[in-house]
Amino acid sequence: MLAGGLSLGAGLAAPPVRAEASGAKPEILTLVVNGDRVRLEVDVRASLLDTLRDRLRLTGTKKGCDQGACGACTVLLDGRRVLSCLTLAVMHEGSEVTTVEGLAEGDRLHPVQRAFVDHDGFQCGFCTSGQIMSAVGLLAERPRVTAAEIPELMSGNLCRCAAYSNIRDAIEAAAHLSREGE
Amino acid sequence: MAIGRPLSRVEARDKVTGAARYTADTRLPGMVYAALMSSAVSAGRVRAIDTARAEAAPGVLAVITHLNRPQWHSTPAALRYVETRFPLADEHIHHHGQYLAVVVAGTREQAAHAAGLVAVDYETRPAVPTLDAALPDAHQPVWRFEPEFPTLLALGDPEARLAAADVRLDLEYRTPYNSHAPMEPNATLAHWDGGSLTVHETSQQVHLDRPVIAGALGLPPDRVRVVSTLVGGAFGNKTAVWAHTLLAAVAARQVGRPVQLVVTRKQVFTCHGHQPPIIQRLRVGANRDGTLQAITHHTVNGTPVLFDRPEAAISPTGTVYALRSVGVRVEVAGMHMPAPATMRTPGDGPGMFAVGSALDEMAYALELDPIELRRRNHLAVHPLLGRPWSGKQLLECYDVGAERFGWERRAPRPRMMRDGADWVGFGMSSAQRLEHHAAARAAVEIRDDGSAEVRTAAPEIGTGNLTTLTQIAADGTGIAPSQVDIRSGDTTLPESAPTSGSRTTGSTGTAVHLAALRARQAAARLAVADPRSPLHGLPAERVGAARGRLYDVDVPRRGETYRDLLRRNGRRSIVEQGFHDPAGADPRFAYATFGAHFTEVRIDDTLRRVRVTRHVGVFAVGRVLNPKTARNQAQGGIIYALGGALMEDLATDPVTGRFIAPALTDYHVPVNADVGDIDVSFVEEPDYNAHPLGAKGLGEVVAVGVHASIANAVYHAIGIRVRDLPITPDKLLRP
Known part of the structure; x- marks a missing residue:
């Protein structure tokens, strides 16, 4: 069960968008999202973020500002960290997108997710998906990142609850773990 | 003991996998989208508002302004509805960013686009822009929190004492507008079922919101349900009913479909609270x-x-x-x-x-x-x-x-x-x-599978109360915290203290504690009265509880699990209520x-x-x-x-x-x-x-x-x- 006991909307089919009514010519788009190929018709104005959330029902990725200032919408696009609110979906035909929902393997959490749980790397949790995706991207770019570098390299992701110390500890622990696993 | 242990948050897994569901993540079949149009001037009047282009835009279902809004009912008290004026009340403009129209459309993009097509002819008046400019108006407030938070107070004779002191300082300090800036923008999903309204809301206090919403819409409070499970940070900005909530509710009624309204980040800064200069x-x-x-x-x-x-x-x-x-x-x-x-x-x-x-x-x-x-x-x-x-x-x-x-x-x-x-x-x-303190109620249920459930309305805003309240119930019942579920953030649950003012631990925590103790005592009474129980005939106060089991405190080997006790007695569960009386402290x-x-x-x-x-x-x-x-x-x-x-x-x-x-x-x-x-x-x-x-x-x-x-x-x-x-x-x- 989801936290708070609410699971509204699970399993609902995506409603069709009446393309002719949107006021903008729709585009057919193919994306590979968390390993699944999806084909959908999108409003050309739709950001990648809104497409993930509204159309694909992947609401783990959060909209904190819609202005590229907070980092809550961070996803991996073809393996790189991007702010999904600042890019239009139609620009990414054929791209691979990984969201926070795509990290765990079944019940097994990704090492970064595990470390965020163990180190209490969040409070309200609203920025957490973005923090985790940023951290996953960071560790892929710099497997040997040092503790001293983490604060600067994670400063694109705001956390107003300010769990920053724990976020650093979690990333450091995850980095250590993945190096050990080499 | 669960209390005092560094347990990970009970909702931690949901928060790291994206499964945690916040207000704007909640969807309903047929849901449509609303967007708000804000005033560009700080003071003045709407001379004319032209909604024709917005109404004609693709996908638009409704445009509501002060000219065609439904009637508001009770007059707001400036407490839980923060303002004294309901949204779209009339043509007057009292602050920049004031909402002048709400647009409902089939998609998010269509609503946002159409909101930009609403054209306003403003009559602009000079504004009082800063605190310095406002100082000539400084006056003692008319304020309904008197006397709990006094605005005028004297003890002794400070002037004489100051004059006689060896060292005197006379200092001025200033603080500017500060914003709560929670990561989660305020959001509402409003849904009508006949004459009843359900509002999914980013709220720290579902029970305090309900009468405000009901009053504005002219409904009995029991026809309004407010749901706020997880809140993405609040810091006080979600301790009030804001305009967007009421506007989403009237928009949903007008279009006959569930309406989601998520305010923009700019609107969070302007129309959803701040600390004043x-x-x-x-x-x-x-x-x-x-x-x-x-x-x-x-x-x-x-x-x-x-x-x-x-x-x-x-x-x-x-x-x-x-x-x-x-x-x-x-x-x-x-x-x-x-x-x-x-x-x-x-x-x-x-x-x-x-x-x-x-x-x-x-x-x-x-x-x-x-x-x-x-x-x-x-x-x-x-x-x-x-x-x-x-x-x-x-x-x-x-x-x-x-x-x-x-x-x-x-x-x-x-x-x-x-x-x-x-x-x-x-x-x-x-x-x-x-x-x-605030009055708080909670219920704790011990179930026949040996688990327990806590029910209290307190939304989780990041403070960890789902976890601490679970720990309290675990110790009160003697059931492991991993076997204790919690439901929260819903007016269908017992009324907690609001999740604000640092009151969750003291007030809501006490209610959960009392409910858990009473549930345990009720189970103990059932056991000692049951001839088939190994605890039969003991005074109830000699019954302890730990690890899901009731036992004789003098002979700990003697006892039985909640599961065995309830099943043997054909009871699905035992439910007890707890109440924290704010006057209860010594x-x-x-x-x-x-x-x-x-x-x-x-x-x-x-x-x-x-x-x-x-x-x-x-x-x-x-x-x-x-x-x-x-x-x-x-x-x-x-x-x-x-x-x-x-x-x-x-x-x-x-x-x-x-x-x-x-x-x-x-x-x-x-x-x-x-x-x-x-x-x-x-x-x-x-x-x-x-x-x-x-x-x-x-x-x-x-x-x-x-x-x-x-x-x-x-x-x-x-x-x-x-x-x-x-x-x-x-x-x-x-x-």
């Missing part, structure tokens, strides 16, 4: 022996032109230090500003910036160590109530903090500590927050939480940028329910206030009063790289006078006194006293 004048008198003689504290804060809302910055003044004489006065001055809201930490946050700074200035004037000045004026008794403080381990907080920080290395005067290009400064302040004492802050800053001599490299916070909050979540919350509170001290300023245009850059790109909140080493510890002594669990509030006291501690460290580093926040480099650019 405040000017504080303090006069302090002390004698050479370090005894404080008198203090006067006069504050003026900006308030909307339509109603008075004082920010009670005087709240710590009369109660934190021993003073022979106190005079406080709170005034407000009308500005064309949107409505403020309580913000972590209301009153005490800005108040202790001034009081904690003034104490530091007095310490230098008297050539005393700032801790020593505070020790000499330590207060064991609440001076207005005449009752001793319960659980005031403030002196221990000073000792522990000084030790952990290395205070003894502090140079006695400013500009004496240097490390390469950096000036280094040490500062400190004390912290205090009155322990507030009336012989006064209650608060306490703490001490110590800060090291480093200031580059050329750039004059202030960095907090180390901060030590020590807190006396009674018993700590979960050290893992508590430490996190305390660190977060310190950093929250660090933002207010060093960077946060919702700057305004001096002519129109509009916020110049209401965005997270320009309203800077602390980022990871801004944060140095934050060391948190607790002087842990249960306060059973306050609550049966011995635990008090935490979320607000941790953010009180931080501003002063940082400002005091800045002065110690370079000898410049900054009395107007934030402490930006431009204020330090002199030799």
Whole structure:
């Protein structure tokens, strides 16, 4: 069960968008999202973020500002960290997108997710998906990142609850773990 | 024991996998989208509003303005509906950003596009743009929290005491607009079923929202359900019903479909609360022996032109230090500003910036160590109530903090500590927050599979209450926390205290504790009356509970599990209620939480940028329910206030009063790289006078006194006293 006991909307089919009514010519788009190929018709104005959330029902990725200032919408696009609110979906035909929902393997959490749980790397949790995706991207770019570098390299992701110390500890622990696993 | 253990949050897995569902993640079949159109002027009138282009835009289902809105019913009281004027009430404009229209459309993009097509012909009037411009209007507020939060108070004869004091200081402190800036924008999903309304809302207090929404719409309260499971940060900005909630509800009724309305980040900054600008004048008198003689504290804060809302910055003044004489006065001055809201930490946050700074200035004037000045004026008794403080381990907080920080290395005067290009400064302040209460109810159910469930409405806003309330129920029933579920954030559940004012632990926690104990006792009574139970015939008070099992406390081997007891008796579950009576604390004492802050800053001599490299916070909050979540919350509170001290300023245009850059790109909140080493510890002594669990509030006291501690460290580093926040480099650019 989801936290708070609410699971509204699970399993609902995506409603069709009446393309002719949107006021903008729709585009057919193919994306590979968390390993699944999806084909959908999108409003050309739709950001990648809104497409993930509204159309694909992947609401783990959060909209904190819609202005590229907070980092809550961070996803991996073809393996790189991007702010999904600042890019239009139609620009990414054929791209691979990984969201926070795509990290765990079944019940097994990704090492970064595990470390965020163990180190209490969040409070309200609203920025957490973005923090985790940023951290996953960071560790892929710099497997040997040092503790001293983490604060600067994670400063694109705001956390107003300010769990920053724990976020650093979690990333450091995850980095250590993945190096050990080499 | 589950209490006191550093358990991970019960919802942690959902939060790291994206499964955690917040208001804007919730969907309903047929849901459509609303967008709000905001006023571009600060004062004036809508001469004409043209919605034709918006209505004709693709996908648009409705455009609602003051001309065609449905009728509002009860007149709002300026408390839980923050304003005194309902949205779209008439053509008048009282602040910039005021909502002038709501547009509903089939998709998010269509709604946002059409909102931009609404054309307004404004009649613009001159605005009162700033607090300085409003000062001629300063007046004592008409305020419904009197007398609990007095706005005028005198103790003794402060003028005479000041005149007779050896040293007198007369100081002015200023704080700007600060924004809560929670990561989650306010959002509503409104859905009608016949004459009943369900509102999914980003709310800290579902039960307090319900009568406001029902009243506005002319519904009986039991026809309104408010749901708020997980909240993405609040800090006070979700302690009120805002305009968007009511507009989503009327829009949903009009289009006959569920309506989702998520406000934009810009709108969060403008129309969903802030801490208003405040000017504080303090006069302090002390004698050479370090005894404080008198203090006067006069504050003026900006308030909307339509109603008075004082920010009670005087709240710590009369109660934190021993003073022979106190005079406080709170005034407000009308500005064309949107409505403020309580913000972590209301009153005490800005108040202790001034009081904690003034104490530091007095310490230098008297050539005393700032801790020593505070020790000499330590207060064991609440001076207005005449009752001793319960659980005031403030002196221990000073000792522990000084030790952990290395205070003894502090140079006695400013500009004496240097490390390469950096000036280094040490500062400190004390912290205090009155322990507030609210009535709270909870239910605890013990089920025939050996598990339990807690039910209480308190939304989880990040404070960890799903976890701590689970721990409380686990200990009360003797069932492992992993076997305890919790449901929260819904008006169909028992009414908790609101998740604000640091009341969850003390008030809602007590209700859960009582419910759990009663459920356990009911099970014990069932067992001792049951001839088939191994506990049959024992006095019920000899029955203990642990690990899901009832047992004889004298012969622990003798007992049985809840599961066996309930199943044998054909009972699916046992449910009991708990009620926290706010009048329940021992009336012989006064209650608060306490703490001490110590800060090291480093200031580059050329750039004059202030960095907090180390901060030590020590807190006396009674018993700590979960050290893992508590430490996190305390660190977060310190950093929250660090933002207010060093960077946060919702700057305004001096002519129109509009916020110049209401965005997270320009309203800077602390980022990871801004944060140095934050060391948190607790002087842990249960306060059973306050609550049966011995635990008090935490979320607000941790953010009180931080501003002063940082400002005091800045002065110690370079000898410049900054009395107007934030402490930006431009204020330090002199030799």
